[in-house]
Each structure stands twice: as structure tokens, then as C-alpha cells.
Amino acid sequence: MQDPKFIKSPKKSPLILTIVVLFFLMVSGVYICSIRLWQISPRTNAKFLNIKALDQQQQQQCQAPDIEQWEAPLIHFPNPKTFNREECVCNPVRYFAIFSMQRSGSGWFETLLNSHINVSSNGEIFGLRDRRSNISSILETLDRVYNLDWFSSASKNECSAAIGFKWMLNQGVMQHHKDIVEYFKKNGVSAIFLFRKNLLRRTISLLANAYDKDVRPLNGTHKSHVHSSAEVSSA
Known part of the structure; x- marks a missing residue:
């Protein structure tokens, strides 16, 4: 009978240890990669937005500026029907609307x-x-404005970065506010509310404007805003 002190323990197989280590490394690598992809995916999705090509047969990818994820719905790449944006086709455009009341400084x-x-x-x-006159007319007009197909003295070039207009509360806003809010949410339109804090000054301005309309017309017509010193002196 052998002495217990000299009994050798069985050797562990190096193959089993190697398999265990490799399995542990593989699981760790998959976990780390999944965490990393989860962290960068929102920013990647926000940077690359698909837009329709002008010929509507192909799609091209435009790389938006380095923006936060919450800003992505506010970035647009309109495709006008009335002109070609040419080299500015990938320039992002923001939509806005100024809500105000008369004599509040909106001009x-x-x-x-x-x-x-x-x-x-x-x-x-x-x-x-x-x-x-109705919500259909309002939505049709909004589509023209935000698709860059609305032309006025304020229209700029094909590289416009922001497009919008001024909307008084008594011009159909209150009657169709639910549909308008839904349109703004769906199309990523920013609303700017501009009101005069001092109601007394606004009332005085309204009365003065009404007085000028009846008593002091400019060249035979009434103008609620003057834009030069010549117009002021001739009023």
C-alpha cells in the first residue's frame, strides 16, 4: 500500500481549461460589442437621413450636421416642385411659425x-x-410653404436654412388648433409665440393704429408699419 503523501493527484486536461477561457472571452466580447453598438446607434441614425431624389427614381443619403437625437425630427430636406435645389439639396432646413397678435412687435x-x-x-x-376658409386650404398652404414652393418678397435662395411665416391668432388658428397642432407635430414645425407683456401699451398701439387708419393715411392708403424715415416724415 502506498503512502498517502506520495499519491499524485490526476492532472487537469489543458484542453478543458483552454475551452473555458475561450468561451469566457467570447461571451465578454459579445457583451462589450452589444453595449457599444447600443450607445452609438441613436447618433448614427440621426446623422443619416434618407430623402427622395429629384427624379423620384433613386434615393440619396444626406449627412446632416452633428446634431442631438432630439433635434433629428426638426431637420428636413424638402424637395420643391417649382425649382431645383441643386448643390444645396443636402442642406438641412428647419420649419417655424410665429404666433402672435396685432401690434405685438411681430413685424x-x-x-x-x-x-x-x-x-x-x-x-x-x-x-x-x-x-x-377651411382646414384643407390651411394644410395645402402649409405644404407649399414648407416645401419651399411659396414665393414672396422674403424668399431667399435654394440654400435656405429656415423657412416659416407669421400667423395671427385670429386668422384661423383658434378654430382649427387641433389639426394645426397635429400637423406641426407630424412635420417637425417649431412654434414661436410672440406676445406683448404690457397690455396697456398694446391697447394704446391698437388705438393709435385705428386713428392713423382713418385720419392719417400714407399716400392715400393706410400702412400699419413704416420701414423708412421718408415714410415717417410723409405720414
Whole structure:
């Protein structure tokens, strides 16, 4: 009988240890890769957006600027029917609408926006009743504006970076507010609310404007805004 001190323990197979180590490394690698892909996928999806080519037969990918994920729905690549955006076809465009009331400084604010070479604010496009007679007319007009097919004195070039207009609350907004909100959410339109804090000053401005309309017309017609010193002196 052998002495227990000298009994050798059986050798562990190196093949089994190798398999265990390789399996552990494989599982760790898959886990790390999955975590990394999950982290970068939102940014990648936000950068590359598919748009329709002008001939509507092919699609091309436009690389948007380095934007956050929440900004992606606000970036658009319109395809106008009335002209070709040419080299600016991949320039992103943002949509906006200025909601305000008369005599609240919206004219000055819109002039400030239009001073930028690539920003177009097209004024009170719903001032005409025909354009706001029903929700279908409103949505059709909105589509033309945001597809860059609306032409006015504020229209810029094919490289416009932001397009919008001024919309008074009494021009169909309150009557069709649910459909308008749904359209804005669906198409990623930013709403800018501009109101005058001092209601007394606004009331005075309304009364003064009404007085000028009846008593002090400019060259035979009334103008609620003047844009030069010559117009002021001749009023």
C-alpha cells in the first residue's frame, strides 16, 4: 500500500481549461460589442437621413450636421416642385411659425429674421380669407410653404436654412388648433409665440393704429408699419 503523501493527484486536461477561457472571452466580447453598438446607434441614425431624389427614381443619403437625437425630427430636406435645389439639396432646413397678435412687435421680429441671408419668414400668409376658409386650404398652404414652393418678397435662395411665416391668432388658428397642432407635430414645425407683456401699451398701439387708419393715411392708403424715415416724415 502506498503512502498517502506520495499519491499524485490526476492532472487537469489543458484542453478543458483552454475551452473555458475561450468561451469566457467570447461571451465578454459579445457583451462589450452589444453595449457599444447600443450607445452609438441613436447618433448614427440621426446623422443619416434618407430623402427622395429629384427624379423620384433613386434615393440619396444626406449627412446632416452633428446634431442631438432630439433635434433629428426638426431637420428636413424638402424637395420643391417649382425649382431645383441643386448643390444645396443636402442642406438641412428647419420649419417655424410665429404666433402672435396685432401690434405685438411681430413685424419687427420678422424683419430681424429676414435680415439673415438663409432665413425666410413670409409674412401673414393667412391674411387672405381664402387660405384659411377651411382646414384643407390651411394644410395645402402649409405644404407649399414648407416645401419651399411659396414665393414672396422674403424668399431667399435654394440654400435656405429656415423657412416659416407669421400667423395671427385670429386668422384661423383658434378654430382649427387641433389639426394645426397635429400637423406641426407630424412635420417637425417649431412654434414661436410672440406676445406683448404690457397690455396697456398694446391697447394704446391698437388705438393709435385705428386713428392713423382713418385720419392719417400714407399716400392715400393706410400702412400699419413704416420701414423708412421718408415714410415717417410723409405720414
